[in-house]
Amino acid sequence: MGRMAAAEMAGTLSAPESRARPRSAGDEAWALLRELLFAERRRFFETAAEFELHPAQAGTLMQLDEGPGLPMHEIATRLACDNSNVTGIVDRLEARGLVTRRGGEQDRRVKYVALTASGREVREAMASKLARVPAAIESLSLEDQRLLRDVLSRAAGTGSPA
Amino acid sequence: MGRMAAAEMAGTLSAPESRARPRSAGDEAWALLRELLFAERRRFFETAAEFELHPAQAGTLMQLDEGPGLPMHEIATRLACDNSNVTGIVDRLEARGLVTRRGGEQDRRVKYVALTASGREVREAMASKLARVPAAIESLSLEDQRLLRDVLSRAAGTGSPA
DNA sequence: TATTGTTATACTCTATAACTATA
DNA sequence: TATAGTTATAGAGTATAACAATA
DSSP: OOSOOHHHHHTTOOOGGGGTSOOOHHHHHHHHHHHHHHHHHHHHHHHHHHTTOOHHHHHHHHHOOSSSOEEHHHHHHHHTSOHHHHHHHHHHHHHTTSEEEEEOSSSTTOEEEEEOHHHHHHHHHHHHHHTSOOHHHHTSOHHHHHHHHHHHHHHHHHSOOO | OOSOOHHHHHTTOOOGGGGTSOOOHHHHHHHHHHHHHHHHHHHHHHHHHHTTOOHHHHHHHHHOOSSSOEEHHHHHHHHTSOHHHHHHHHHHHHHTTSEEEEEOSSSTTOEEEEEOHHHHHHHHHHHHHHTSOOHHHHTSOHHHHHHHHHHHHHHHHHSOOO
């Protein structure tokens, strides 16, 4: 597998001893959520690797929707990295024929990055894989799915999800 | 912030258009889960950055529990990367005085990586930050927390979480 | 023969700083 | 002056391949 690695996985690993302690319902719920989280991260990186894309490249591609494209600095903002990184990432995507740079018409400092036909294909193939709800959730009864959604809605509403 | 970046964030970003479609309860639940996931990833990388650790270094440190230490190849397995990467990661942790290498006594090919006193301090400080249940979940009623735990338990049991 | 860890190599990502062009 | 993007530089992670030591 091309690009699965320590840095990507690290954030999803729980500390060994945290598995042994007695827990509240919230703790247990969170531990279970982290398992889902782990599986999902893994799925993203494996999917990116299937298309021979570095995670940063795959993430960029996923941000590029139909339309006139995204300014370089907008990509940098969404990926939470410096403008200068985007230059390199887009360079490599462009070299593979997946995206194009197009100069802005109004503000000529801006360059818009847009998908090529080939890029659109790759993006859609990735998206359709990633859009799938994990089997663990899909296999729940409809009632449980609703329950889960409602509880999480309340969590998102009251707490600070960000 | 030292090390928050495209590759790390990419896997947690949802595709733009996926937000607009009509959804089943399972889809909505999954979308909400991804928000929590996003926040948690962010927390991990920010915490690592606070201690001036690269995510891979922080992840390694978190795997090192008390005791005789972990063989290099065991770390590689847990981090899902090649042995040769661990050499470099441990080199840098060792240079900062956070871990030590110790030759195996039985099998002399193996080297055991263990925390120093300093490494233990850093690890505990990180662990105590990361162990906290996200505010979004903690703010739920006890009943909701139990509900969440129970539904997720069923999900983990029936579906394939990995 | 197989495994453990290292070294060598090449590529990607990342941040910072300096630069150009534009606003 | 400020912003968008590039280039230059340095450092870290990553995979592959080749290697020495050990099993």
